[in-house]
Amino acid sequence: SQTIHQWPATLVQPVGSPLSLECTVEGTSNPNLYWYRQAAGRGLQLLFYSVGIGQISSEVPQNLSASRPQDRQFILSSKKLLLSDSGFYLCAWSDGTAQGRNQPQHFGDGTRLSIL
Amino acid sequence: AQKITQTQPGMFVQEKEAVTLDCTYDTSDPSYGLFWYKQPSSGEMIFLIYQGSYDQQNATEGRYSLNFQKARKSANLVISASQLGDSAMYFCAMRAINTGGFKTIFGAGTRLFVKA
Numbered sequence: 385s386q387t388i389h390q391w392p393a394t395l396v397q398p399v400g401s402p403l404s405l406e407c408t409v410e411g412t413s414n415p416n417l418y419w420y421r422q423a424a425g426r427g428l429q430l431l432f433y434s435v436g437i438g439q440i441s442s443e444v445p446q447n448l449s450a451s452r453p454q455d456r457q458f459i460l461s462s463k464k465l466l467l468s469d470s471g472f473y474l475c476a477w478s479d480g481t482a483q484g485r486n487q488p489q490h491f492g493d494g495t496r497l498s499i500l
Numbered sequence: 501a502q503k504i505t506q507t508q509p510g511m512f513v514q515e516k517e518a519v520t521l522d523c524t525y526d527t528s529d530p531s532y533g534l535f536w537y538k539q540p541s542s543g544e545m546i547f548l549i550y551q552g553s554y555d556q557q558n559a560t561e562g563r564y565s566l567n568f569q570k571a572r573k574s575a576n577l578v579i580s581a582s583q584l585g586d587s588a589m590y591f592c593a594m595r596a597i598n599t600g601g602f603k604t605i606f607g608a609g610t611r612l613f614v615k616a
Contacts (some may be wrong), residue, residue: 426608427506427606427607430603474545478602478604485533485595485602487550488535489535489593493543494544496543
């Protein structure tokens with residue numbers, strides 16, 4: 385069966401520090417991968433999605449970046465965090481085949497990021 | 501452009517009664533999928549139900565059903581016989597197949613409170 389791992393679960397970082405959040409998927413090949421951010425009590429904002437290695441689509445211009453160095457690995461990074469980067473970050477995957485277009489996403493447990 | 505709108509920030513329902521959570525969407529793509537997810541206070545995202553734009557019948561999954569009104573571009577979630585464990589955030593999401601690829605966007609969510 386497929387599983388998604390996201391870490392760390394909680395992170396407290398000072399303003400201006402770098403960030404690296406990692407997400408890995410097991411049990412499937414060539415998944416679509418997504419990063420979302422959720423402000424407290426709000427909806428999910430799509431940050432990045434990827435349909436293959438090295439293919440990243442950015443949805444919101446900001447100081448975050450994403451990379452997909454391996455098929456089932458998705459990394460969210462920042463060189464300098466801002467206070468506004470605080471939030472709940474969720475990684476997700478979906479079936480990357482043509483049939484997967486109608487399939488739901490599967491989410492990791494999320495990372496609660498607090499910027500001080 | 502794709503858009504998902506959930507106009508009810510919060511809803512209250514009495515235990516064992518039915519409740520409808522509203523969702524409207526906008527897309528010019530004739531092929532799209534609509535998803536509903538539940539997010540308990542723990543933060544995990546739980547897939548509930550899916551409706552394809554070409555599906556002739558409304559989707560149902562146990563106590564969940566989707567009231568799909570294509571002409572009105574609405575996809576309301578109906579929860580029958582509410583239970584205390586249904587208290588959570590509920591998100592509507594859309595994926596436009598032809599124009600959006602695997603990009604999936606979410607609404608702002610509705611927080612449901614089930615009263616004993």
